[in-house]
Every structure is written in structure tokens, then in C-alpha cells.
Amino acid sequence: MLKENPRVRYSGETMKALDRKIWRDLWRMKGQVFAITLVVISGAATYIMFITTMHSLESTRSRFYRDYNFADVFIHLKRAPENIKEKIKDIPGVKHVETRVMAGVKLDIAGFNEPVTAHILSIPDDGNPLINKLYIRRGRLADPTKDNEVVVNENFAQAHQMNIGDQFAAVINGKWKKLTVTGVALSPEYVLIMRPFAMSPDFKRYGILWMSRKALSRAYNMEGAFNNVVLTLYHGFNENDILRQLDNIVDRYGGFGAYPRSQQLSHRLLDEEFNMLRTSSKIFPGIFIFVAAFLLNVVMSRTINTQREQIAALKAFGYDNFTIGSHYIKLIILVMTAGMILGIAAGIWLGNILGGIYMEVYRFPALNYIVQPWVIVSVIIISIASALGGTLHSLWKSVREQPAETMRPEPPAKYQITILEKIGVGRLLSQPSRIIMRNMERKPIRTFLSILGIAVACATMISSGFFEDSVNFMVNIQFVRSQKEDMAVAFNNPTSYKAVYGLKSLDGVRQAETFRTVPVRLRHGRKNYKTVINGVEEGSQLHPLLDTNLREVRLPREGIVINDYLANMLGIKTGDKITVETLEGAKTIRDVPVAGLVKMYLGVMAYMDLKALNRLMKEGDAISGVYLTADSLVHDDLYRKFVDMPAVAGTIVRRNEIRNFYEVQARGILFFTFIATIMACSIAIGVVYNNARIALAERSRELGSLRVLGYTRGEISYILLGELAIIALLAIPLGFFIGKALCNYIAVALQSELFRVPMVITDTTYSLAASVVLISATISGLIVRNKLDHLDLVEVLKTRE
């Protein structure tokens, strides 16, 4: 028997005898209590971390929106006279209107030899905007009397280490101009800054600039006119009505379609992030609560079982069931307490770290980190309720039995011939192997729960690897297989196809293919969605489309091809007709047959043959830009040339997009993987170690007897560790299965218009998950093996079962 001496001493006067027993029991079970505590810490910490980060970001966002008057409605148009503003203001439900001038510009930043683009927005000459006010982190607003001052967004300033007074060049409406930074700002409109239709934020190559209205209007010949409007609304008015009326007013000025806040890019991206946090805050803590309840169940049923005679004696002395029941409830609560306290503290600490990671990408004036009291209360209630839930059966058993019954020694445990032996495998088994088999079969529920517990650890590990796997897969499909160009050159305005010859003739250019991008609203039945149609050259080499099975498909000459997610959203299938309403140029509304579906993991878009799209637009051979491949040696020269070409709006370099995608994702993924790995290890060790300790406690007498009969340490270890090894090995395939199901759930829960997480789990992830389980099992096994080596053989013989 293992000797476990209670070394804790308490002064007898202050504590009741039964309470002193609790502390000694806790000390005796310290190893197991520690394992349970680890799991409870992980559960409470992840829950607090995800929930508080979500609450904090949500509250920070709504405070920023409120204080800086974030717009409710947005619309971009070609050009409208300023007096239209009054008409817009007269739409019932409109609170404030602000007209703006907005333009895309190319930047030329000294020491940074890659294409950089920006959007430049006007700010009123009399100061900060009324809607989408700027939070000035450093410096001041641009001086309306100067035409060379700008305020830049904070991410961009940091990415280029810009200071107040620094200068850089921009090509504004075709004219090269030197600009001076007067301020660094944040805007509720640009909490997350992403170039439209980009795959991820790129703070180095895309920025937002703010310039005084007067200077910007002059540069774009927009004096007395505007091309962008933002509105705020009163509550209680139908938003769709307002959008329609707004569209009607600006339609003749080349409106691109009004959209509400819910479709605004920065806002939508934040919503997606909150959705992800909400999903995580359900899944991972749920796993831990299950595991903690299971561990407590095993430990408490064992403890109560060994204390049967003590319970009987207490009853014989006149303790009632309630007192005995609450004695064990106190013990359970105490076991949970340390885990909860440390877990809550760790959760707040991790929540601050995670909030900090978010704040590097999502820019708010300051993170308003909040921990709502109900979150703490819910952690405590959920933890204790699940702990009691897991132990209720043993508790009930302990108080129900008659004292006389419990004082009698328990008869030898009942065993039977296992199924494996019945089918004839038994003859191959040695006696120790039989002991293993029969033990596992004797307590099928516990065996199954042990396997399940370890499987869950394995599954947690898989879900952490899944994020990296799916991102890699997404990047491969999106950036490698369906975008083979080195760079995409976009023009300011639709341009004649002939422009491609000029680009093709540049030194080092190998291939050039044209494309046309048209903003549209797609309608099917009552559903509609605003996106773009990408017109691609027939037989495109550089921009192949992948069907839903990820095979390359040819774009049909007629009809439209849409991605599967959009088809699902609009409830449309191949062969149906879809209404295409173009939002640029001569506005047309036409029904176009859906010729096929394609797979895309990022964004929601439609494709057409370039010529078919030109016909739809009733225009000639217009193009929006050119995809190029070129010698890597001339890339830098090409960027320079494109900066100087007035017709070129900007250049996107594919290699940069991939690198940037990883840079932005990396920290988040790394943090998440780290947390998930720690959690998986704590579950794996918690479950395996607890199993091993319980098995050791229950069977030390049996194993000691075998030692007395001449079995070596190795031979008796085989019986105990063999069982644990079988459980761990069975848990791995089950863990793979659960892990896959979990990832599937995550993938479905997180899918949105912005991205769909592909269901991809690599062999590396599977083997890493299996390794974590095996290593945890081995460590636990070694600890138990060490205890087995110190079995007190004499003690074994003195006691009875």
C-alpha cells in the first residue's frame, strides 16, 4: 500500500473534526487535485479569456462608434453638386449628412520599393468631420489653407515609422505631389483597414489619408461637388426605405449603390471576429467542463468508496446524511476553488494579452478591458454545478447505505470472462494480459469515459492545428492555384484593350492578360447581394477558376459563374437565371444564366468571360486592369514605372499578398496554437495521470500480492501501464474522429461572406495530436511507475480489500 501521511496540522480548537478531515483528504489526494485544478484552470481561463475579450472589444467598439459618430449609411458616386446634400437631408429618418471627396492614390515612399496605394478622404475645412470623426493620436488635422498636408492612419504610420513632419510623395489625380504628415489618426470607419477585395490587411502597402476638403476638391476638380456621402439615421425608420430613396436621389450622379453599416467592411470584419470569439468561448470551455466533471467523478467515487467504513462509523456515531453529504460537497467545492480562482486570474491575464493582439490589427483609441461580474459568477456556477453533477451518483451512494452494510468489508469485486476470451482469443493471453482485459471490461463506463477524456485532449490538439492547416490550404488555393500572376495592375478608369500592348512591351514582361471588374448587385428572387463581376480573358492562364471539386474549369463564353457560397446565399443553382444590375457606367439590369459554380474560400464574387461582360455593359473592349508575369529582376523597375503612369491606379504584388497574409495571421494563430497545446496537454495529463493514480490506488494490493509472489517491478507495471497504454491507444483514433467533427463544427460556425474555412487537416496535425497524447501518457506512466517501484509489500498483506 502506498503510505500517505497527512502532514498538515491544524489547531484543534478552531476547526471541527470533520472539516479537518477535508483538509487531510485534500492533502492525501494532492496529485489528483492538482491534475483537476489544471483542467479547471484551463476551462475557466479560456472561457474568461474569450468572453471578456469579446465583451471588451464590443464595448470598446460601441463606445468608439458613439463618441466618434460612426455613420449608419454609406454611398459612393461619380460626382454630385453640393446642393444635393439638402435633398438627402430631407429623406425622413436622416439625422446628419456629410458629403466628402474620396479618391484612390498611388504613394511613393522613400526607402520602400514596392507599390503602395491609399484612399484619400476629405475632412471639412472647419475642422473634424461631423460623422466618422477622427481620433487624433498625435499631431493635428491638416490645415485647409495648405494643399500638401495630410493625416495618416495609425497602422500605416507605424508600418512606415512615420513621424509628424515626415514627407512622402503621392500621385494625386495624375500629379506627383509631396505631402507632409501633420497627424496620426484613428477613425471608426477604419478600425480594421483593408484594401477592398484584398485577402487580408496590409498596413505597409495600403493606407488611409485625410486631407482638407478644399485642397482635395481642387486636386480632383470637385469644387462645389462631392463623390461620397455618409449619413447617420434616427431610430425607428426603415433603413431599406432610406437606402432606396438615397439611391434614387444620387442615381443620376453615378451612384454605386447605398449600403448600410452592416455591410461596411471594417464593421463586418469586426462582427466576424466577435463571432469567432463567441464560438470559441462555447467550444473550448465546454470541453474542459466535461473533462473536469469526469475527473472529479472518478476521484470522488474512489474516495467515497475507500471511506465506506468511515462513513458507516460516522453514521453509527449519529451524524445524519445531510452532514455527511455536505462534508463531501465541501470537499468537491474546495477541489474546484483553487482552479477557479487561478483560472479566473489567468483568464483576465490572457484576455488582456489577446486584447492586445487584437489591438495591433483593430485600432481603437484604447482597449476598454471589462470583466462583467456575471461572467465570473457564471464561471463559478458552471464549474461547481458540473463538478457536483459529475459526483452526485457517488454522493448519493455514500449516504444511502445502511451503516451495518458499509462496515462489512466489500466482497471481492465481480469479474467475468471477457468477450475477447469468449471468441477464443483468450488462449493467447498471459494471466497479466487477462487481468488487463477483464479490468477494462468490468468497468466499461469508466473505461469508455477515460478513452473519451483522452480523445478530447487529442481533438483539442487537432483543432489547434486545423487553423494553420486550413489557412495554408486557403492560401494555396487562393494565391497559388487561382492567381498565377506576379502582379495585377489596375487602371483608374475602364480603358481600351489596347493598353495591354503598352504593358506587354515593357522590358522583362512575359505574360499579360486583361481583366474587367464591374461592381454589381446580383438578385435572385427577393435576395440580393452587392459584389463585383470579374471578367476574365478566354482561356486565361494566369487566373484559372476552380470548380467545387477544386479542378480547373474553363470559363463558359456566355453566362455567369458564381462562387458556391454566394449561390447558396442567393438560393441559386447552375442553370437558373440571375438578375445582374451593374452599378457602373451605363447602368443595365439583365437576367443572365448561371453557367456554373466555382470554389472560393475568401470573398464572394462572380466571374464572366471578358467579352461577354463587355457585351453586358454595352461597352467596347474595355478593361479594368492587366495581370502580368515578369522576370523577378525587373519587378522593382516595373513598380516604379507604374507609379509614374497616370492611368495606373495601383499595383498589387501577389508575393506580398501571401507574405502579408501570414504576417497578419501569424501572431493570432501562434497564440491560439500555444493556448490550445497547453490546454490539450493539461487535459491529457489530467486524465491519464488521474486514471493511473486511481488504478494504482485501487489495485496496489493486487499488484503488491503479485510482487510477493515473485513478479518483478516490470511485470506488475505491465498490468497497470498496459491498461493505460491500451486506453491511450484507443483514444487516439477516437480523438481523430472527434477532432474532425469539432473542426467541421468550427468551419461551419465561422463561415461568412468574408471567408470560408476549408476542412483540411494534415497528417502533421494528426501526428502532432497523437504525439501529445502519447507523451502525456508516458509522463503520467513514469510517475506511476515510480510509485509502483516503492510499493510497500508488507503493508499489502496486512490489510484486506
Next chain:
Amino acid sequence: MNDTGNGKIVFHVENLTKTYHMGEVDVHALRGASLELMEGELIVLLGPSGSGKSTLLNILGGLDTATSGYVAYRGRELTRATEKDLTDYRRYHVGFVFQFYNLIPSLTARENVAVVTEIARAPMKPEEALALVGLTERLDHFPSQLSGGEQQRVAIARAISKNPQVLLCDEPTGALDSQTGMVVLEALERVNTQLGTATAIITHNVDIAAMADRVIHLSNGRISEVTSNAQRKSPREIQW
């Protein structure tokens, strides 16, 4: 039938002491015990609780080590044996029977014996050993399906199945009623006479001493008296 003066010496014990450190007090379980056990001999160790019987038996069985003194098994010194030597010693030479049987609950009677025969050199068949204790009919029963006496006889079958040179029994009838106890003692006697296994039985039941060749009385960690029975009684003749 076995004269103490004849035969080979199985155990030679000289001036054996054992001190346990129990927290702040030292317990002297043995204070210099000396004795010899001969081949084929059956001895009974008698004495009140705490007299050192179990400690002596545990040291003889290689379960415990002495604080000082000398113990040799067939000329090999146990007091200097390593952990591995002691395991081998228990594995190949000693048979144990305990008060609480110490059977493996997940194995049947036959398999509980097989646990030992599988690792021993030249053992009997498990069925053979169980026949010796009269359990031919109960081979495939689990401990939970056997009475106390039957469980103890399985334990004896397990102890003798390896054909051990010595059989060490610590209160083998302690948990049994007298009728069942008698059946168990008969089984022990049969093993001793038929196989010639040197046997040491611990008991606090004075009547059982009548079945021994010699009776070793222990008190307070010392051997206080050694008596020889001119004629061993069969367990059937013993009443308690």
C-alpha cells in the same frame, strides 16, 4: 517424522533485529532472534500481536530487510541480497499464504494459480495444485464466487504450485471459521508431508501448534521458547 537434527538447513537465522522508525518513536520489532529451519520441517510461530512473528516471516520471505543480524537461505545470505535477488528468490523458492488470501479478483481459481506457474521453473499444472487442495470442481470460478475457505485453498494451491522449497503462512486460518480452517490446515499438512516442503505457519491459536514438528514462541521481539512435539497431530484431531 522429521527430526530436527537430520536433513539440510533451509534457513539459518542469527541475532536478527528489526527496528521501524514510526515518526518520532522507534519500534523494535525484533531484538535478536536466532533459529534454524530444516528441510521438510513444519514449524509454528506462536506469540501475541507485536511479538515479531510477522516481521520474522517477512524477512524470511524476502519481503522485508533486517536492521542487523544474519539470515541465510540454503547457505545464501538474504541480508545482503539485492532487490532483484529477492524477487528471484520469491519467484523460484518461496510459497506464501496470507490471512486475507490476496487473490487477484479478476482471475479465476485456475488462473490465479497460473499467475505463479507461468513464471516459475518446473511448476505443477494449476489443475494439479488445485486438486491437492480439493478444488477440482471449482477451477473456473472467480474469487467472488468462492467461499473464504475456498479462496484460502486457492491461495495455498497458488503457493505450492511452483514446488517451492519453503512455504510461509501468515495466519492462514485467521479469517476463517474453525471448520473451514481445518480444511485449510489439512491442505497445508498434505503439502508438507507429500512434497516435503519446509513450512512455517504463524498463528496466535495455541491449538494449531499441535500439528507442528517444532513450536517457536515469540514475545517482545525475542524467541522465548522452542518446544518440539514428539508426535504431530493431524488437523482433524485438533479442536478449537
